[in-house]
Amino acid sequence: MKSGKVTKNDLVQWLKTHQNNFLVTEKVAHHQPELLCDQSKEIKNIKEALFLPWDKLFNYHWENQQWNVDNIQPSTSPRFLMALPCEARAIYEVLDRVFLQPSETESGYAARRQGLKMVIVGCINPEPTCFCHLVGGNPYWTHPDALFILPFHDEYYLETNQPEQFDIIEQGTTLNKSEKEEIEVLRKQMEEKTNQEKLPEDAPQGLYDLFEDQEWEDLSWKCLNCGACTFLCPTCQCFDMSAEGRLKGFQLKTWDSCMFPKFTLHASGHNPRPTFKERVRQRVLHKFSYFPLREEGRYGCVGCGKCIEICPVNWNIREAVERMVKKIGNRS
Amino acid sequence: MAIDLENKNIYLPRLYRIMEIIPETSDIKTFRLDLEDENSSHLPGQFAELFVPGVGEAPISITSSPTQKGILEFSIKRTGLVTSAIHRLNSNDRLGIRGPYGNTFPLSDLTEQNLLFIAGGIGLAPLRSLINFVLDTEKRNQFKKVTILYGARSPQDLVFKWELKRWQMRDDITFLLTVDRGDDQWKGTVGLVPNVLKENIQVDPLEWKSIICGPPIMIKFTIKALLEMGFQPPDIITTLEMRMKCGLGKCGRCNIGPYYVCKDGPVFTYQQLQNMPEEY
């Protein structure tokens, strides 16, 4: 791991040289507006950089009395993406595990992902709706492949395992012993907080066992079954596919939501998740039970709190999970 | 996670020519596709995504056996947008296919076993792939006794009538046909599948494996009957129907518990189903 510190000015200069190629999430823009440049592009939700709201999968057309399909070669140029730790975890811990599965890698996602250089901005201003500690994250979480930056005594601390990708690190001055200790202490504090607050180890299985619990009925009452939470969620990866255009067109991939009644509706009219209760339970359990049971305990939620912030009826996934997790305890 | 950039487009279908369309019932047709020089790589129980350009995709189980070389067959009930469009196609039209997807019937668990097949209505389609696999000249001796019980609502609702005759004529299997309601011409058994099963089939439940497929209500009562007969949950094998889009465990809609039906299913034992949320 290579680390160092640069002045704010140097960092901003570096960002400026790459600004035509820089995506910045709304959260970073909101938390640290000083890192924004004129040309950097703001995105509402980190997944928009990789998992597009709509995408063309292949083309088709009618010609010479028959149908033809044509592949679309995905292409992308290298880009930087600046995001908070919670948002970055959505990519490393969730989306990559879905779309980069060996032998079933989604080529469009892979191409965009290959070109992506992640800049993770340490979170210094958590919001009341945040809960990254509960799901194994922390405000200084980073990934060795990313460039981690953190405001540090009027300067910025930098750290990466990929110095050739992030040349700014070469401008950095080494931290002295006490500065290094300071960073380590900060890190340790946050990791301890995570260890103290994170959901119990048995939460995924415990929640699974509460599938039939009456509480889901109460919990789902106020939900309007719109897709705001799932569409602004950085980890929600469900999608739909449909043909767009009659004689000439493309296979379209769009975001879809387990909150929509039609999501699971069979052509026969049968719906395995017919009411609010089943749909709300699906959203909670997919993130907090099914995904971790499948993916070595990793939660399908990064605790960014976006869904709580934007819900028209203040439906609160954290409260719901904590309420249900408490029931696991009472039971045993 | 390493990024594999050599990968192909997992969503791209290949177009195959429809060789023949066999009308089965008023709303079911079987489509036989010409794989030209290829042989299908599927195994019994798997399904494929069928694509009609300009309309969309639908997941359909493969009804032909992999032992049938150079072709793929799908029996399709007209229910929604895509299946209606498939029904409008003609011979020599091209249909998009991607797959095969999903798990298969547990072939290794079934070899050297007595097999009881129970199907209702169009539910025979996925079982037919396995039945014809088992009955293939080269494979038949790998399996022991075979009994097939097939039922439909009425004689008009029976599918693969041309194939049923072939099965009926074989002397190495037991074949039972039943309908819920007969008509003037019907001389065979009348009765619901679970009842006919209990009344007419005497097997040692610990020596047999049962493979069932049909409408949800039929599956439910057939499993109940099998349990009453003494079958053990691991020996009851069935397939689940869910709305599926990608076929690859990504799009999320066929998720039940930690499983994706399109990837971890559609074949499950009753023992597995007992440990899954009943959300199908």
Add this chain to the structure above:
Amino acid sequence: MFESILIDTAKKLLRDKTVDLIIGYGSTHYPFRTEPIVINKEDQADALIWNPFCGNNLARYLKYYKNTQHKIALMVKGCDSRAVQVLLKEDQINRDRLYLIGLSCPGLVNREKLQKQFPQASPEDFQWKETGWFFHGEQIDPELLLEETCLRCRYPNPLEYDQLIGEPRTTSPYQTYQKDYLDPIDDLSPEERWDRWSKEMTKCIRCYACRNSCPLCYCQECFAESTQPQWVSPAPTPSDNFLFHLVRTMHMAGRCVECGACERACPVSIPIAQLPLKVETIIREQFQFEAGTDQESAAPLLTYRENDPGDFVK
């Protein structure tokens, strides 16, 4: 003071079995936010609240009780009561099954405006009294904080209720401020308006929060999600988004009660209420009709008269 009257009322309604359940507002863990709640036991009534952050139009929830036998008490502001009136007129619910707890409403506070005006303030810094709104005892000018849709409100009192909480208001925000959310847009040229809305439509992600929070969007199958036939592409392109919102707007014409719930629900801050509000303004001016205030005459778009005005067709 009004909250205690509200709670007493609620308790009595449940105790006397006048109703089976009460749909109202409750508090959340987060500042300046409320949530819809349903209660059916007397001891749950203490959870009910009433403040200028009670922004959901609770008439939305009546849809889910259409085929039940419950007797329902509903907290209604002026706009919400208009929605109930439309639902009654459209035969979506039976009046006998409803008990309307009317709220005389000073208007809702816009959270963004509040946070801009008082950046670091917390809920304890404010008093939302009947006599006015106060920040550390100092009166706040409501005009600074009101939701844009509330600034143009003409009906601060419920038009239909079984019991009113609070004194009826004698003037409406519209009379007081003579301001309309639409004024700045009306001043724009058609090209400028097109540019403005095209930009707004790029933001829409088609989550349908606007539609699902609307008390009057109750179609069994929304045209936007119909696949046979397909009217709108599921791809959230600006043109498809436009199509969705414009068709929804036309579907609401003469029915929208101008509550602004759609706009408050929007997670990407599109001023989406402006579309139906514009249509309602035209209908008010040209047809002298306001949805939910007139239970007798048919909605203008459901009738045809030879002398129908047509000046708005351009």
